[in-house]
Amino acid sequence: MxxxxxxxxxxxxxxxxxxxxxxxxxxxxxxxxxxxxxxxxxxxxxxxxxxxxxxxxxxxxxxxxxxxxxxxxxxxxxxxxxxxxxxxxxKNKHKFIPILEAGIPDDPANTPCSYALKKLDKGDYVELWYFTNDGLDEANLKKTVDDDTMILSTLANGSMAWVSSASTRSARAVVNDENLPFEEFCQACPRFLKAVEEVDWPEDRVQMMARFWMNIQVHEFRALRDPLAQKALLVYQAEQRRSWHAAAKSSVGPYNISIVNEKVLKATRDRVYWEDRNKRDNEQDYKVSVY
Structure with missing residues (x-):
């Protein structure tokens, strides 16, 4: 009351x-x-x-x-x-994932190294090599070493800096996208897409990357007998993906790279051709000078 x-x-x-x-x-x-x-x-x-x-x-x-x-x-x-x-x-979302009723799987899970996953989580560029068989094998072999351990390393400009052990370890083995065999490139793409889904990339970005690589893999250059045509596709996708990540963190902002820019691809193929031609000429000149 x-x-x-x-x-x-x-x-x-x-x-x-x-x-x-x-x-x-x-x-x-x-x-x-x-x-x-x-x-x-x-x-x-x-x-x-x-x-x-x-x-x-x-x-x-x-x-x-x-x-x-x-x-x-x-x-x-x-x-x-x-x-x-x-x-x-x-920060530790994997710690809180609900336990599934399924038992131990028949095949072990292939998980990229934590260094690559952390870069993906930040939205940074990550080489596809980390998602190839060699990259996954490297991650499995080094799981006993803490990837977050900081070590003193000499940078390219000669200065010293503390960096993660994973970054220096991977740098010695990593293969740039443009130098991957096309078959390994095709193997890495779906693993990459699965990884970015696990680190909660926005769905539109995941779908864009999926269309981007699909259009690369079904492009007419893929069926040509000229090996430099496939090399051009690898160089194109590597350069455009690096540029996209740089733009995403700049005032330009992210744009849609899924549609192949045929003009840029043609220029890339021409450049790949002349780089290969110059390399062959230099090798020939070297052989001539030796003999």
């Missing part, structure tokens, strides 16, 4: 000199107490009672404020814990 209380700070002491309180005053007046003293006594009693009510109100207000502050602190702590849990799930 709701209790409505008067505000004791607004109460006004009754006029004990009025006729309403004649009977009460009369009961207090005697040989030791005058009527004026009786009125003052009544005022003192009223003020004492009103002050007691004020003290009670102040105590209830203090307790109410303490309770509200405690509830606020408790809610703040709950919110912070929830944020921490969400951050933990985001």
């Amino acid at each position: 709701l209790r409505i209380r008067n505000n004791p700070n607004l109460n006004i002491c009754p006029d004990y000199a009025s006729e309403v309180f004649d009977n009460i005053r009369a009961q207090l007046v005697n040989e030791n107490t005058t009527e004026i003293q009786a009125m003052q006594l009544l005022r003192n009693i009223w003020e004492a009672n009103n002050n007691a009510v004020k003290d009670e109100e102040r105590e209830e207000q203090r307790q109410r404020l303490d309770k509200e502050e405690q509830e606020r602190l408790n809610q703040e702590r709950i919110d912070e814990e929830e944020v921490a849990r969400k951050e933990e799930r985001k």
Whole structure:
């Protein structure tokens, strides 16, 4: 039941000199107490009672404020814990994946190295080699070594820097996309797409990459007898994918690379042809000079 209380700070002491309180005053007046003293006594009693009510109100207000502050602190702590849990799930989402009812699989899972997965998670460019048989074998062999271990390494410009052990280990074995055999390129693409789905790439980007590689793999250059035609496809897709990742982090922004730019591909094929031609000429000149 709701209790409505008067505000004791607004109460006004009754006029004990009025006729309403004649009977009460009369009961207090005697040989030791005058009527004026009786009125003052009544005022003192009223003020004492009103002050007691004020003290009670102040105590209830203090307790109410303490309770509200405690509830606020408790809610703040709950919110912070929830944020921490969400951050933990985001950082270590594989730790919280529900356990499937299926038992041990017949074939072991092929998981790329954590270095490649972390780069994918950031949306960075990752060479397809990490998703080839050789790249997966390398990851399986090195699983006992912590990929996050930092080591001091010499950079290309001669300076020293702390880098992850995985980055230096992979750099010694990694093959650039343009130098992959076409068959290994075809093997790596679906594994790459599966990996970006697991690190929660947006669906439109996953579908774009799938169409991009499909269009490369079914392009007419693939069926030509000229091996440089397939080489041109590999160089084109490697360069365009690097450019796309660079654009995605710039003011240009990500664009759709799934449709093959035939003009750029033709220029790429011409460049591949002349690079191969120059290489052959240099090799021939070397043989001539030796003999």
